[in-house]
Amino acid sequence: MKSLFIQDTLSKIGETVTLYGWADTIRDHKKVIFIDLRDSTGIIQTVGTEDIGKKMAGVSVEDVIAVTGLIKKRPDNMVNDKSSLGSIELEASDINIISHAAPLPFDISKESLDLTLPVLLDNRSLTLRHPKIREIFKVQETIIDAFRRACKAKHFTEFQAPVIIPEVAEGGAEVFEVKYFGHKAFLSQSPQFYKQIMITIFERVFTVNKTLRAEPSVTTRHLTEATTLDAELGFIDSWTELMDMAEYVIKYLCDAVKKENILALGLYTVDMPDTSLPIPRLKLREGQEIIFKRTGRDNRAEPDLEPEDERELCRWAQEEHGINMVFVTHYPVAKRPFYTFEDSEDPGYTLSFDLLGFGLEWLTGGQRIHDYETLMKKAQDRGMNMEKIELYLQAFRYGMPPEGGFSFGSERIVMGLLGLQNVREASLFPRDMERIDVHLPSLK
Numbered sequence: 367m368k369s370l371f372i373q374d375t376l377s378k379i380g381e382t383v384t385l386y387g388w389a390d391t392i393r394d395h396k397k398v399i400f401i402d403l404r405d406s407t408g409i410i411q412t413v414g415t416e417d418i419g420k421k422m423a424g425v426s427v428e429d430v431i432a433v434t435g436l437i438k439k440r441p442d443n444m445v446n447d448k449s450s451l452g453s454i455e456l457e458a459s460d461i462n463i464i465s466h467a468a469p470l471p472f473d474i475s476k477e478s479l480d481l482t483l484p485v486l487l488d489n490r491s492l493t494l495r496h497p498k499i500r501e502i503f504k505v506q507e508t509i510i511d512a513f514r515r516a517c518k519a520k521h522f523t524e525f526q527a528p529v530i531i532p533e534v535a536e537g538g539a540e541v542f543e544v545k546y547f548g549h550k551a552f553l554s555q556s557p558q559f560y561k562q563i564m565i566t567i568f569e570r571v572f573t574v575n576k577t578l579r580a581e582p583s584v585t586t587r588h589l590t591e592a593t594t595l596d597a598e599l600g601f602i603d604s605w606t607e608l609m610d611m612a613e614y615v616i617k618y619l620c621d622a623v624k625k626e627n628i629l630a631l632g633l634y635t636v637d638m639p640d641t642s643l644p645i646p647r648l649k650l651r652e653g654q655e656i657i658f659k660r661t662g663r664d665n666r667a668e669p670d671l672e673p674e675d676e677r678e679l680c681r682w683a684q685e686e687h688g689i690n691m692v693f694v695t696h697y698p699v700a701k702r703p704f705y706t707f708e709d710s711e712d713p714g715y716t717l718s719f720d721l722l723g724f725g726l727e728w729l730t731g732g733q734r735i736h737d738y739e740t741l742m743k744k745a746q747d748r749g750m751n752m753e754k755i756e757l758y759l760q761a762f763r764y765g766m767p768p769e770g771g772f773s774f775g776s777e778r779i780v781m782g783l784l785g786l787q788n789v790r791e792a793s794l795f796p797r798d799m800e801r802i803d804v805h806l807p808s809l810k
Contacts (some may be wrong), residue, residue, distance in 0.1 A: 373407035375437050375454060384434040385410065385456065386464075388495070389425050391475045401425060403433055403456070409449065411440075412456040421461045427475070428467035428495070434460040483788055488804065490795060501630035502792060505623055506593075506780050510574055512622035513595045513774070516615045522597060523568040527557030527575055533754035535559050536703045540580035553578040556773070558705070559758040561598035562734060565769050566761050572597040584799050586788045587673065587726060589777060591797040598771030605707065605717040605733035608770045609647065609693055612721060612731055616691070616774070617641040623783060634784040639689050645721070646683050647693040653679050669701045677725035691728075695719040704748040705741060707733035707770070717770075724782030731772025738762040 368386050387405035399414045399422040412433050414422040435458040446452025474496050486493050534541045535558040542553040557575050564571040577594045654666045657678050683692040696715040706716045718732030735741045780792040790796040800806050
C-alpha cells in the first residue's frame, strides 16, 4: 500500500524515495526529460537523464507510474514560486509504468479547460483530474465539513434521514414516484418531516442529505439531485433566532473556505464576503419595492422572486451594506409548505425566509407550526394524506416545542463563491432532465 504522498517529500530532502501517481505533463529535451508527477496531494517535478531516458520516453500523459529517485533542492534560479513543492524535485533513478492511459481526447494540461459544458460532463472521469476542476470539490468538501463543525459547536446532533418516503413534505415540487413492494412511495425531496421528529429526541439536529426533485427545469441553477445541508432547532423564543443561526453558519462556512481553500480562491479570483458585516434583512414586499425603484421592473404583485430579482437584491446588498448576501422574509402562506408558521402580526404571510448569496437562493428556512391541532388543520386544507404522515403527526401529538430550521444547497454555495456559470459545474456527477452520467438521448 502506498505510504508516502508527494506533499510529504518536503521533509525528505536528501532521501531516496518511491512515489506513485499520474504523469501530469511531460517535457522531453532529449538529454533530459521532465515529468510532473501528480497525486492527490500535489505535483512534483521529476528529472531523468540519459540513464533512464528510454524508460521515461515511453511514458504518456496520464499514465500511472512509480518513480524512484533522490529528493533534491532545486537551484535558486529554478524554483517555481507558484507551487508549494516548487523548491524541490525528484532526480529519477528508476521508473515503472503501472498502467497506460489511452490518447486523451483533449489537452488537460492547460490552466483552464476551454470546453463546452456537455463535453466537460461527458468526459467527467477525465476532466475531474484538472486542478481547476478538482478544486471545486475541495471547496465543497470544506463547506460540508464546516457545516458539520458549525452545527456541532452549537450542540446539534447529526442524524441520517431516509430517502424513500410515504408522502411528500413540500407540495410545490414535483417528486419521483417509486414502486415499493407493491406500494406507492416517493424519493425524498426534503428531510423536513424527519428533522422535526428528531427535535423531540435531540432538540437540535442536522443532516447532510441527497434530495431529489422531478421539476421539469433545465436551467443554470437547478439540479435533479442535490446535496442539501439541513438544520432544525427547538425551544426558540423568536423566529429571528433561526436567521441568526443561519447567518452564523454561512459565515462559518465562508471563513472556512477563506482559510482552507487558498489554492481554489486563487484559481477562481474570488471576492469573498466580509463576514464581519451583518447580513441585511427585508420582507419580500420591501425587496420588490427596492427592485422596482432601482430597475423599473414591477414584480410587486408576485408571490416569489425571479432569478433576476435575486441578482438585483444581492447587488443592492453589496452597494448598500457591503456584503453580497441578503435575507428575504415573509413569503405568502400559499407559497410555503403547510407546516410553515403564519405571522399573526402580518396575516397571509409566513415567518419564513430565504438567504440570497451572490445572486442565488442559497437557503430556505422558517419557523414551523408546533401546535398539533393547527398543524392537522393546515395539513388537511392542503390535501395531505393523514394516514401516510401519521409518524410525523405523532411527534406533535406527544409534545413539540416551538421550533424551526433551514436548508442550504451546497452546490449553489459553491457556484456562487467560485463564480461558476452553471450549477452542474459544482456537482461531481450531475443529474438533470437530460443526464444520468451520460446524455440521456444516447441511452438505448
